[in-house]
Amino acid sequence: MTVKCSVFIATSVDGFIARPDGDIGWLGEPDENEEDHGYERFMASVDHLVMGRNTFEKVLSFGIPWPYDKPVVVLSSKPLQIDEGLRKSVEQMAGSPQEILGQLAKRGAQHVYLDGGDTIQRFLRAGLVQRLIMTRIPVLLGEGLPLFGTLPQDVRLRHVETQTFSRGLVQTEYEIAHD
Ligand SMILES: NC(=O)c1ccc[n+]([C@@H]2O[C@H](COP(=O)([O-])OP(=O)(O)OC[C@H]3O[C@@H](n4cnc5c(N)ncnc54)[C@H](OP(=O)(O)O)[C@@H]3O)[C@@H](O)[C@H]2O)c1
Secondary structure (H helix, E strand, O other): OOOOOEEEEEEEEEOEEEEOOOOOHHHHHOOOOOOOOOOHHHHHHHOOOEEEEHHHHHHOOOOOOOOOOOOOEEEOOOOOOOHHOOOOOOOEOOOHHHHHHHHHHOOOOEEEEOOOOOHHHHHOOOOOEEEEEEEEEEEOOOOEOOOOOOOOOOOOEEEEEEEEEEOOOEEEEEEEOOO
C-alpha cells in the first residue's frame, strides 16, 4: 500500500521556513477571528505526522500543551529524549524515507503530514511527496532555513489552487506530477 505524503507549511516569499537560528516569530500571530488557512481540514485528513528533530524541539520549546492528537514520528539519527507523557503518541525513527514509510505502511498509515525543511527535502529527493501546500508570508528574510534544496532531477508540479488570505498571505497547493 502506498502512503501519501503531504506538506503544509508557511514560508517567507524568498522561500525560508525559519531564520538561521530557527526563529519563526516572523510568521506572526493569527488574529483571533482569522481563519486557519485550511489547517484543521488538512490535519483531519492525515493519520500520522513525520517531523524532523529540529521541528520537534521547536514545538517542545513553545512550552504549550502537546498540540497534536495524531501519532507523531520524530526523525533523528541520535538518541532522542521523549517525555514520559508523550511516549504513547510520539516515537523516534531513523532511516531512509522509503524505510520510514515502509514501517508506517505496515501499521496502516495512509496519509502523512511531513514537517521540517530538511525532512521535506529528503522525502522530495526520494520522490515520496505527493502534495505541497505552501502559505507565503509577505516578507523577505534574506537568509534562513530553506524549504527546498538540491534535487537529483526536476520535480514537476501541477498547480491545484491558489488562495489569498488576510495579512497578504498567499497559499498555493501543488500536486507532484509523478509521470
Ligand atoms: N515555517 C513553518 O511553517 C515551519 C514548519 C516546520 C518547521 N519550521 C521550522 O524549521 C526549523 C526546522 O527545520 P529543519 O530544516 O532544521 O529540519 P527538520 O526536518 O525539522 O530536522 C532535521 C533533522 O531531522 C533529522 N532527520 C530528518 N530526516 C531524517 C531521517 N530520514 N533519518 C534520521 N534523521 C532524520 C536529522 O536529525 P539528527 O541530526 O538528529 O539526525 C536532521 O538534522 C525549525 O526552526 C522549525 O521551527 C517552520
